[in-house]
Amino acid sequence: MTTKVAFIGLGVMGFPMAGHLTKCDFDVTVFNRTQSKADKWLISYNGQAKTSPAKAAKDTDIIFICVGNDHDLRSVVCGSDGVLSTAKNGAIIVDHTTASADVARELAALSAAQEVAFLDAPVSGGEAGAINGQLTVMIGGDKQAFNKVKPAIDAYAKFSQLLGPTGSGQLAKMMNQICIAGVVQGLAEALHFGQNAGLDCESVIDVISKGAAQSWQMDNRSKTMLAGEYEFGFAVDWMRKDLGIALEEARRNGSTLSLTALVDQFYADVQRQGGNRYDTSSLLTRLNQP
Incomplete structure (x- = not known):
């Protein structure tokens, strides 16, 4: 029998992810807060579209969610018209939102009370990864539930792994964003230095990208950074949201994130310059200010 799935949230990531599921012969029902986005999908x-999370989730086997933050997630899961109001016993919620580990644990407990499994499953790979079906998925929750949904996740992911109990996926995504923040700042400073030194930075990058300095950011963002183009990926506003979650968790668990806190403030500088919707590589803009 064809597996029936719901996909809640058709943003930059969710729109193509839900599309990949249809290409793999899943029976897909979508919901998006802005109806025109669902119509476009x-x-x-x-597939089909419904007018509420509850209607989309009714009678489905897997409920995928990809929304903005903790508040949005609570609303679509346990709000008055949320998925838990109609989810059947044995259904599995797969939450791709980048949110806090606390909200994952909270919603997992509420789901379990209704015999619904909940996996926190944030993703990495950006818009390009979603479009190309090449995302990496970090997952927390029950192993049996993970095994059941993995064939569906494989529709849009190149790699997924269960990392531990509920919340583990979100904690892993925090580590991911901590790493990215440091790498992008280092790349921005290197390019800034090279420009001021009068070097042909594209040629230098071509050389150093073959050695230990190589990174995804260098391979995919250095040329656009040098061109002053910042419309390619994950927005500064969303990165600050993610880093805020990581810094709050660090305060709770006693971790020292000095570099992360500093880069977070550098992103605040970019916001003050009007770069809220620039992608995360825009850290170079604050260094190149006259």
Whole structure:
């Protein structure tokens, strides 16, 4: 029998992710807060759309969610018209939102009370990864539930792994964002230094990217950074949200995140310059200010 799935949230990531599920012959029902986005999705993919999370989730086997933050997530899961109001016993919620570990544990407990499994499953790979079906998925929750949903996750992911109990996926995503923040700042400073030294930075990057300095950011963002183009990926506003979650968790568990806190403030500088929707590589803009 064809597995029936719901996909809640058709943003930059969710729109193509839900589309990949239809290409793998899942029976997909979508919901998006802005109806026009759902209408657009239906033009591109086979499926159906509903007018609430509850209606989309009714009678489905897997409920995928990809929304903005803790508040949005609570609303679509346990709000008055949330998925738990209609989810059947044995259904599995797979939450791809980057949110706090606390909200994952909270919603997992509420789901379990209704015999619904909950996996926190944030992703890495950005818009390009979602479009190309090449995301990496970090997952927390029950192993049996993970094994059941893995064939569906494989529709849009190149790699997924269960990392531990509920909340582990979100904690892993925090580590991911901590790493990215440091790497992007280092790349921005290197390019800034090279420009001021009068070097042909593209040629230098071509050399050093073959050695120990190589990174995804260097390979995919250095040329656009040098061109002053910052419309390619994950927005500064969202990165600050993610780093805020990581810094709050660090205060709770006693971790020292000095570099992360500093880069978070550098992103605040970019916001003050009007770069809220620039992608995360825009850290170079604050260094190149006259």
